[in-house]
Amino acid sequence: VPDTAPLTRRTPIPIASIAWDADAPVIIDQRRLPDDLVHWRLDTVDAVVEAIRTLAVRGAPAIGIAGGYGMVVGLDETGGSEIGPGEREALASILDSLAGRLESARPTAVNLSMAVRRVHRAAAVQVDGPTARAAALAEATALEVEDRASCAAIAANGRVALAGARRLLTHCNTGRLATAGDGTALGIVYAMDAAGELDEVLACEARPLLQGARLTAWELGQAGVPYRLIVDSAAGAAMAHGLVDAVVVGCDRVAANGDTANKVGTYNLAVLARHHGIPFWIAGPHTSFDLDTPDGTAIVVEERDPEEVRTARGHRLAPADAPAWNPAFDVTPAALVAGYITDVGILRPPFGSELRAGTRDLTTASTGASL
Amino acid sequence: VPDTAPLTRRTPIPIASIAWDADAPVIIDQRRLPDDLVHWRLDTVDAVVEAIRTLAVRGAPAIGIAGGYGMVVGLDETGGSEIGPGEREALASILDSLAGRLESARPTAVNLSMAVRRVHRAAAVQVDGPTARAAALAEATALEVEDRASCAAIAANGRVALAGARRLLTHCNTGRLATAGDGTALGIVYAMDAAGELDEVLACEARPLLQGARLTAWELGQAGVPYRLIVDSAAGAAMAHGLVDAVVVGCDRVAANGDTANKVGTYNLAVLARHHGIPFWIAGPHTSFDLDTPDGTAIVVEERDPEEVRTARGHRLAPADAPAWNPAFDVTPAALVAGYITDVGILRPPFGSELRAGTRDLTTASTGASL
Numbered sequence: 215v216p217d218t219a220p221l222t223r224r225t226p227i228p229i230a231s232i233a234w235d236a237d238a239p240v241i242i243d244q245r246r247l248p249d250d251l252v253h254w255r256l257d258t259v260d261a262v263v264e265a266i267r268t269l270a271v272r273g274a275p276a277i278g279i280a281g282g283y284g285m286v287v288g289l290d291e292t293g294g295s296e297i298g299p300g301e302r303e304a305l306a307s308i309l310d311s312l313a314g315r316l317e318s319a320r321p322t323a324v325n326l327s328m329a330v331r332r333v334h335r336a337a338a339v340q341v342d343g344p345t346a347r348a349a350a351l352a353e354a355t356a357l358e359v360e361d362r363a364s365c366a367a368i369a370a371n372g373r374v375a376l377a378g379a380r381r382l383l384t385h386c387n388t389g390r391l392a393t394a395g396d397g398t399a400l401g402i403v404y405a406m407d408a409a410g411e412l413d414e415v416l417a418c419e420a421r422p423l424l425q426g427a428r429l430t431a432w433e434l435g436q437a438g439v440p441y442r443l444i445v446d447s448a449a450g451a452a453m454a455h456g457l458v459d460a461v462v463v464g465c466d467r468v469a470a471n472g473d474t475a476n477k478v479g480t481y482n483l484a485v486l487a488r489h490h491g492i493p494f495w496i497a498g499p500h501t502s503f504d505l506d507t508p509d510g511t512a513i514v515v516e517e518r519d520p521e522e523v524r525t526a527r528g529h530r531l532a533p534a535d536a537p538a539w540n541p542a543f544d545v546t547p548a549a550l551v552a553g554y555i556t557d558v559g560i561l562r563p564p565f566g567s568e569l570r571a572g573t574r575d576l577t578t579a580s581t582g583a584s585l
Numbered sequence: 586v587p588d589t590a591p592l593t594r595r596t597p598i599p600i601a602s603i604a605w606d607a608d609a610p611v612i613i614d615q616r617r618l619p620d621d622l623v624h625w626r627l628d629t630v631d632a633v634v635e636a637i638r639t640l641a642v643r644g645a646p647a648i649g650i651a652g653g654y655g656m657v658v659g660l661d662e663t664g665g666s667e668i669g670p671g672e673r674e675a676l677a678s679i680l681d682s683l684a685g686r687l688e689s690a691r692p693t694a695v696n697l698s699m700a701v702r703r704v705h706r707a708a709a710v711q712v713d714g715p716t717a718r719a720a721a722l723a724e725a726t727a728l729e730v731e732d733r734a735s736c737a738a739i740a741a742n743g744r745v746a747l748a749g750a751r752r753l754l755t756h757c758n759t760g761r762l763a764t765a766g767d768g769t770a771l772g773i774v775y776a777m778d779a780a781g782e783l784d785e786v787l788a789c790e791a792r793p794l795l796q797g798a799r800l801t802a803w804e805l806g807q808a809g810v811p812y813r814l815i816v817d818s819a820a821g822a823a824m825a826h827g828l829v830d831a832v833v834v835g836c837d838r839v840a841a842n843g844d845t846a847n848k849v850g851t852y853n854l855a856v857l858a859r860h861h862g863i864p865f866w867i868a869g870p871h872t873s874f875d876l877d878t879p880d881g882t883a884i885v886v887e888e889r890d891p892e893e894v895r896t897a898r899g900h901r902l903a904p905a906d907a908p909a910w911n912p913a914f915d916v917t918p919a920a921l922v923a924g925y926i927t928d929v930g931i932l933r934p935p936f937g938s939e940l941r942a943g944t945r946d947l948t949t950a951s952t953g954a955s956l
Contacts, residue, residue: 248904416910419894419902421792421816427895427903435904443894443909445792446818447850451886451915454852479818481825482853489856515822523790523814524798526897531790532798533619533806538814539787544822 229390229433231276232283234355237290239283241271244391248432256280259288259315266319266326269423273392274466275361275499278329281316282354285333288312289347297343305346309334322516324467325501329357358394364499365395367557372402372462372497373409375553375560379460379493380413382406383449386477387425388464388497389433399462399497400430402555407439415441416452420477422522422540446479453490461487462555465498472548472561473510481544484551493552500556510545518542600761600804602647603654605726608661610654612642615762619803627651630659630686637690637697640794644763645837646732646870649700652687653725656704659683660718668714676717680705693887695838696872700728729765735870736766738928743773743833743868744780746926750831750864751784753777754820757848758796759835759868760804770833770868771801773926778810786812787823791848793893793911817850824861832858833926836869843919843932844881852915855922864923871927881916889913 232241238257245268246252254270256262262284265271271280289295294308313334317327336353340346376382382403389400396404406412417434420426427443434441444452452458461483467475474480474496487494507513520538525531532538554561603612609628616639617623625641627633633655636642642651660666665679684705688698707724711717747753753774760771767775777783788805791797798814805812815823823829832854838846845851845867858865878884891909896902903909925932 248907249901418818419792421790421818424902427907431903431907435907441908443891443903443907445849445894445911446816447789447792447853448910448912448915450853450856451849451912452910454915455886455912457910478816478822482818482821482857485821485857485860486853489860515826520814523816527900527902529898529900530620531795531898532802532814536619536798536802536806536814537812539819539823539828540816541819541822541826544819544825 229436230394231273231391232271232279232358232394234283234351234358238287239280241265241280242391243270244272244429245270247391248428256284257287258291259284259312262287263315263319266316272425273387274323274325274502275364275393276391277320277323278325279354279358279361279394281319281326281330282333282357284316285309285312285330285337286347286351286354288316289337289343289350295343295347297346299342302341305343306338309338309346324504328501332357361393361499362395364557365393365397365401368398368497368499368555369396369401369405371557371560372495372555373405373411375495375555376402376406376460376462377411380411381416381457381459382412382414383416383418383452383458383461383483384430385418385426385463385480385483386420387429387433389430391429391433392464398464398499400433402462402497403434403439404437407437413440414457415439416449416457417441417443418446418449418479418483419443420479421446422526424526425477428527446482449483450486453486453492458490458492460493460495462495462497465496465502466543467507467513468496468498468503468554469507469509469513470503470505471509472551472554473513474546474548474551475510475513475515475543476546478541478544481546484546488550494550495552495555496546497555500558510547513545515544516542600807601765602644602762603642603650603729603765605654605722605729609658610651612636612651613762614641615643615800616641618762619799627655628658629662630655630683633658634686634690637687643796644758645694645696645873646735646764647762648691648694649696650725650729650732650765652690652697652701653704653721653728655687656680656683656701656708657718657722657725659687660708660714660721666714666718668717670713673712676714677709680709680717695875699872703728732764732870733766735928736764736768736772739769739868739870739926740767740772740776742928742931743866743926744776744782746866746924746931747773747777747831747833748782751782752787752828752830753783753785754787754789754823754829754832754854755801756789756797756834756851756854757791758800758804760801762800762804763835769835769870771804773833773868774805774810775808778808784811785828786810787820787828788812788814789817789820789850789854790814791850792817793897795897796848799898817853820854821857824857824863829861829863831864831866833866833868836867836873837914838878838884839867839869839874839925840878840880840884841874841876842880843922843925844884845917845919845922846881846884846914847917849912849915852917855917859921865921866923866926867917868926871929881918884916886915887913
């Protein structure tokens with residue numbers, strides 16, 4: 215039975231997009247937002263896979279953590295947690311199978327695969343089921359704790375980068391629902407609001423899946439942060455009307471030269487910001503930097519189901535047979551970016567070798583270190 | 586009982602957004618598109634007002650024609666059509682009252698007011714009810730005929746202006762549903778398609794009211810024109826992917842210096858087009874040029890109900906109490922415009938005095954004259 219809370223309250227409530235509770239992760243079912251706040255206990259691997267696949271849990275960090283906890287759930291469900299010290303091959307086989315099932319929930323989500331593999335490695339070196347289960351839980355918990363610390367560091371660095379910009383514009387959802395902490399780009403918004411440094415944030419709705427309208431608006435409303443929702447195409451008018459001091463967005467993947475893949479519409483905002491002389495910032499953990507991708511031309515744009523364009527929250531907008539082009543994200547060239555706000559520091563232009571060197575260090579840097 | 590036709594057909598059907606039939610105008614109820622093709626006979630002034638107010642009929646030209654025919658319906662309904670030659674004051678009073686009711690249906694629609702006033706003037710100089718009714722019908726019919734001719738001239742000029750641009754991007758709905766003819770920007774698309782000059786048109790959905798998704802997609806599908814629907818924020822990605830040779834949009838109002846007010850999102854497209862070196866064209870009848878407005882700063886942006894942003898076709902997207910900013914249109918500076926495609930010719934830069942002189946002539950120029 216879903217646990218539904220009324221959404222009329224204005225007192226801030228703590229939002230945990232995902233949390234471990236006794237023997238299973240509990241998530242907020244984001245498909246039901248903003249209408250209902252429903253928690254979902256993922257007590258089988260199938261449930262974890264289903265939650266990830268259907269975007270009940272979403273946001274790269276949150277998905278990774280869900281996958282990590284899914285490994286623990288899977289060990290319990292398959293009896294792997296009780297395997298004796300003499301059966302390490304059986305344990306390895308179970309871990310391989312679980313990792314494969316979880317990774318396949320969203321095959322293109324690099325973060326999910328990395329998280330699952332990390333938990334797999336931690337468990338696979340143990341001598342028996344109980345220690346493997348304990349190691350898996352410790353590693354999955356570490357993913358959650360690290361993500362929370364990463365969000366806090368991004369927020370602190372963001373306050374420095376965006377100092378004086380009291381009216382921000384953001385895109386999609388990069389907040390408490392996308393991470394285990396306060397978020398990346400939206401985490402900066404929360405920190406600035408708490409410090410009295412924010413007048414207003416404009417939230418783009420982010421068609422077609424409306425993460426801005428459904429999730430960011432809900433989050434900000436719950437937290438009492440002053441905001442207004444706009445349709446994506448009103449961003450230019452907002453800038454022309456002087457409503458925006460800076461743009462700050464998240465990132466799916468940053469190439470070695472700084473070109474950045476993110477939710478479709480990000481590139482529009484970057485071009486508009488440049489036209490208006492408004493700084494355009496990208497926020498994300500250092501793990502979003504992919505040095506194996508030299509530049510944006512190497513990023514293949516995922517095209518999603520045209521039905522997403524023809525509908526909104528399942529309701530039909532366009533003719534059922536209307537052909538549609540539905541790129542999931544776009545690529546913003548580094549030349550349009552004022553800088554990158556990461557958990558380990560702020561990267562400002564010129565990028566190039568600095569970005570390459572900086573982010574190479576990042577891959578081993580401890581959270582909170584400065585570039 | 587509404588006359589509903591199945592929408593699965595692929596054979597082009599004639600679309601008359603508005604047509605006079607015996608003693609009343611019949612419109613396509615655009616609120617029901619794209620789900621159902623329903624015609625609505627507007628046989629009372631209240632029905633005409635309701636149809637205009639609720640956007641059952643929309644598009645500046647179509648609204649003007651509806652208002653004009655509404656005057657005829659009103660004369661019949663009030664007995665004005667039967668007033669004798671000795672009661673010219675009673676006739677004038679009826680005409681004033683009808684014009685006031687019809688103009689109030691959309692107070693900010695200049696085109697509606699101009700059309701209603703024009704029919705009012707034609708009727709008010711007649712000697713009795715029957716001749717006033719005949720004059721009103723003749724004038725309203727002239728509005729429709731002139732609009733059809735205007736669309737044809739825009740389409741012909743557009744083929745010249747856009748020669749060689751086989752992949753177009755457009756916004757909102759400026760086609761057969763918005764006019765009595767083939768449309769303005771979309772009329773050019775139809776003409777180029779008929780001439781084998783079009784590979785594809787990308788149609789932006791035009792949030793919040795989705796005229797692109799609901800109406801343009803439906804129109805183009807009915808006509809068999811190759812198109813794909815995109816969310817508004819995918820326009821930048823489309824240009825970056827080389828899918829767009831030119832952008833062509835309509836206009837609500839062009840100021841004396843060329844600054845142009847149009848559906849929100851138009852300005853975004855103009856900035857994106859400039860960034861990509863893609864020509865950005867504006868199409869519209871010469872009556873859209875308002876020489877009393879010196880430039881874009883004199884245009885007050887209408888802010889509409891935030892509920893439009895929180896919903897899509899009546900379905901809730903965002904929290905019910907989410908604050909939203911909902912500008913109905915935006916202003917594109919003349920400097921971003923490749924040129925204006927009108928019914929009386931093509932205006933290319935530099936504008937300034939040329940535009941001013943050209944459009945001053947336009948106000949008396951006959952349809953089809955060249956600048």
